Amino acid sequence: AQKVTQAQTEISVVEKEDVTLDCVYETRDTTYYLFWYKQPPSGELVFLIRRNSFDEQNEISGRYSWNFQKSTSSFNFTITASQVVDSAVYFCALSENILTGGGNKLTFGTGTQLKVEL
Amino acid sequence: DAGVTQSPTHLIKTRGQQVTLRCSPKSGHDTVSWYQQALGQGPQFIFQYYEEEERQRGNFPDRFSGHQFPNYSSELNVNALLLGDSALYLCASSTGLADEQYFGPGTRLTVT
Numbered sequence: 001a002q003k004v005t006q007a008q009t010e011i012s013v014v015e016k017e018d019v020t021l022d023c024v025y026e027t028r029d030t031t032y033y034l035f036w037y038k039q040p041p042s043g044e045l046v047f048l049i050r051r052n053s054f055d056e057q058n059e060i061s062g063r064y065s066w067n068f069q070k071s072t073s074s075f076n077f078t079i080t081a082s083q084v085v086d087s088a089v090y091f092c093a094l095s096e097n098i099l100t101g102g103g104n105k106l107t108f109g110t111g112t113q114l115k116v117e118l
Numbered sequence: 119d120a121g122v123t124q125s126p127t128h129l130i131k132t133r134g135q136q137v138t139l140r141c142s143p144k145s146g147h148d149t150v151s152w153y154q155q156a157l158g159q160g161p162q163f164i165f166q167y168y169e170e171e172e173r174q175r176g177n178f179p180d181r182f183s184g185h186q187f188p189n190y191s192s193e194l195n196v197n198a199l200l201l202g203d204s205a206l207y208l209c210a211s212s213t214g215l216a217d218e219q220y221f222g223p224g225t226r227l228t229v230t
Contacts, residue, residue: 004160035218043206045161045221091160104212105151105174106219108160 006109023092122222143211150192
């Protein structure tokens with residue numbers, strides 16, 4: 001069965017520090033998607049990125065970057081020069097069976113609470 | 119462009135009662151999924167609707183049921199409420215069964 005592990009429960013950094021959030025996943029499928037979502041105190045999950053299992057290229061979007069390594073089943077997320085507005089809970093998620101058309105159920109990790117202080 | 123909307127925002131019910139939560143998908147989306155998020159936990163998948171049919175279901179009892187209407191909006195019904203059903207219920211929509219999901223603000227359900 002699929003599983004997503006976010007071992008870091010809470011991380012505190014000072015503004016402008018870089019921070020990396022870890023995500024390790026388990027799946028028996030060879031084709032799958034990985035996601036990161038941000039959940040601010042308001043509660044709404046905000047989509048950040050989707051990566052498919054065929055593409056191991058790292059991606060950068062502004063201050064955000066993602067490192068996908070199939071060899072270690074990891075999909076880590078780095079925020080460069082963190083800001084107070086980055087404070088939120090961040091979830092990593094996995095979706096299997098992406099080629100079967102059977103649905104795109106998401107399996108989430110338990111989340112990492114990021115606190116960025118001045 | 120309206121995003122995913124959910125109603126009500128908050129709800130308080132008593133054990134044993136029944137509740138109905140509503141979701142309108144993002145414009146252009148035809149698939150709706152429901153998730154339950156207990157305090158301090160990640161969201162747990164309840165079920166997914168596409169073309170008015172339940173396409174996938176998570177490990178939730180039959181007390182949890184749903185419906186999708188022709189306009190793609192959806193309802194989540196929970197019968198015989200238990201204290202453990204207290205959670206944030208999130209609705210997500212997508213285009214078809216493979217696209218990324220966009221989430222609504224959630225309904226906070228408290229069972230007393």
